[in-house]
Amino acid sequence: MSTDIQVNQEKLMELFGSVFNDVAGSMAIMMSYLGDQSGVYRAMDKIGPASVADIAKESEVDERYLLEWLSSNAGRGYVNYNAATEEFSLTPEQAAVFARENEPTCIQGLVQGVVGQFVKEDVAVDVFKTGRGRPWGEHHECCFCGTERFFRPAYAGHLLDEWIPAMTGVEEKLKKGAIVADIGCGLGTSSMLMAEQYPNSTIHAFDFHGPSIEEAKKRAIEKGLSNLEFFVSDAAEIPKNSYDLACIFDAWHDMGDPVGIAKSIKETLADDGTFMVVEPMALDGLENNITNNPSSSMFYGFGTLICVPASKAQPVGLGLGPQAGPKKLMELLSSAGFSNVELAAETTSNLVFQANN
Ligand SMILES: C[S@@+](CC[C@H](N)C(=O)[O-])C[C@H]1O[C@@H](n2cnc3c(N)ncnc32)[C@H](O)[C@@H]1O
Incomplete structure (x- = not known):
């Protein structure tokens, strides 16, 4: 074929190697998911260096499958193998990524979010080919808990100590006693963090996905939070409660x-109320974003599968996507009528905007 003449073998092998590595990575993600859901990583973290038999006993999984799984993980650098003792183990770093839920580096939420997409791959193909919208509730439940687990470390690490203090006058109001709306709250992690930190404030949390609100309510009850209420509601129908912060x-x-x-x-805001919008980290401009933002490929992937279809399933269906970038996001906030719009904070994972009347 004439096109073959133009193939540069070096570039071809470089691309092939890169994609092969991605495919191996996809398998490693599935291995990571198995280890998370079966509790093997947590068992390994608990007992330290151990034989396959001892890890199988502690985690109550089949020993033969476990050997194959451990071997795959060891080949990928997710666990260690000591040939002299024939033991497998986790380093502190591997434990922080795979085994420990509360570490900011715990990757399992993201893994769960990706695996959830493979589970309903036929729906993804249909949506992609037809261009139809796909409501949030049409996803596998891994999407809901994976999203919460993925975003939680960023909220736990930054919301109370950096993002809220970065907005003018907001923290003082919350300490004294303010009324807050958390809209599109999902499983309510951000709502619970604010309710715990600011007991004088009242938090109203809204999401139109009923099952997420049910789960959020259960979690809030377990935490004994009395200043937090959850509602099933579309973001367009939030009650006009003169919120100090939405x-x-x-x-x-x-x-x-x-x-x-x-x-x-x-x-719905009080005259001096603040609208806070937290969005995934993105840079302005497609070329800039794909070249200089290491997370952009992953987020455009989630955009293809989840975010743009979710938006297209709703009235207007703008399909903004998770990588619009700060300039575009600020323009949209200004076009909604906010006269003061600022980028208040940014972290490796998020952009935080403050909009005031
Ligand atoms: C990516 S999740 C984020 C959930 C949560 N805020 C978090 O950070 O973990 C997006 C959430 O927005 C909700 N959502 C999307 N469109 C909505 C709308 N029009 N009204 C209310 N909730 C909406 C979805 O149900 C979903 O829970």
Whole structure:
């Protein structure tokens, strides 16, 4: 074939090697998921260097399957193998990534989110080919808990200590006693963090996905939080309670009509209220983003499978995507009528905007 003449073998093998590595990585993700769901990583973290038989006993999994799984993990550098003792183990770093839920580096939520997409791959193909919307609730449940587990470390690490203090006058109000709306709250992690930190404030948390709200309610009851209430509600129908703070965490771009929703949120705010929008980290401009933002490929992937279809399933169906970038996001907030829009904070994972009347 004439096109073969133009193939540069070196570049071809480089691309092939890179994609082969991604495929091996996909298998490693599935191995990571098995280890998380079966509790093997946690068992290994608990007992230290051990034989396959001892790890199988501690984690109550089949010994032969476990040997194959451990070998795959060891080949990928996810666990260690000591040939002299024939024992497998986790380093502290491997434990922080695979075994320990509360470490900011725990990767298992992200793994769960990706695996959830493979589970319903036929739906993904149908959505992609037809261009139809795909409501949030049509995803496998791994999508909901994976999303929560993925975002939780960033919220736990930054929301109370950096993001809220970065916004003018907000922290003082929350300490004294403010009324807050957390919109598109999912399983309510951000709502619970605020309710715990600011007992004088009242948090109203809204999401239109009923099962997520049910789960969030259970979690809040377990924590004994009495200043937090959950509601099943579309973001466009938030009651006009003169909120001091309305916030949306990693969900504004999932909405069909982000500008229309920002306009209606503006009407629910007190005159001196603040609208806080937290979005995934992104840079301005496609070329800049794909070249200089190491997370962009992953987020465009989630955008293809989850965020753009979720938006297209709602009225207007703007399909903003999770990588719109700060300039575009600030333009949209201004076009909703907010006169003061600022990038208040940024971390490796998120952009935080503050919008005031
Ligand atoms: C990516 S999740 C983020 C959830 C949560 N804020 C978090 O950070 O863990 C997006 C959430 O937005 C919700 N959502 C999307 N569009 C919505 C709308 N129009 N009204 C209310 N909730 C919406 C979804 O149900 C989902 O729970």
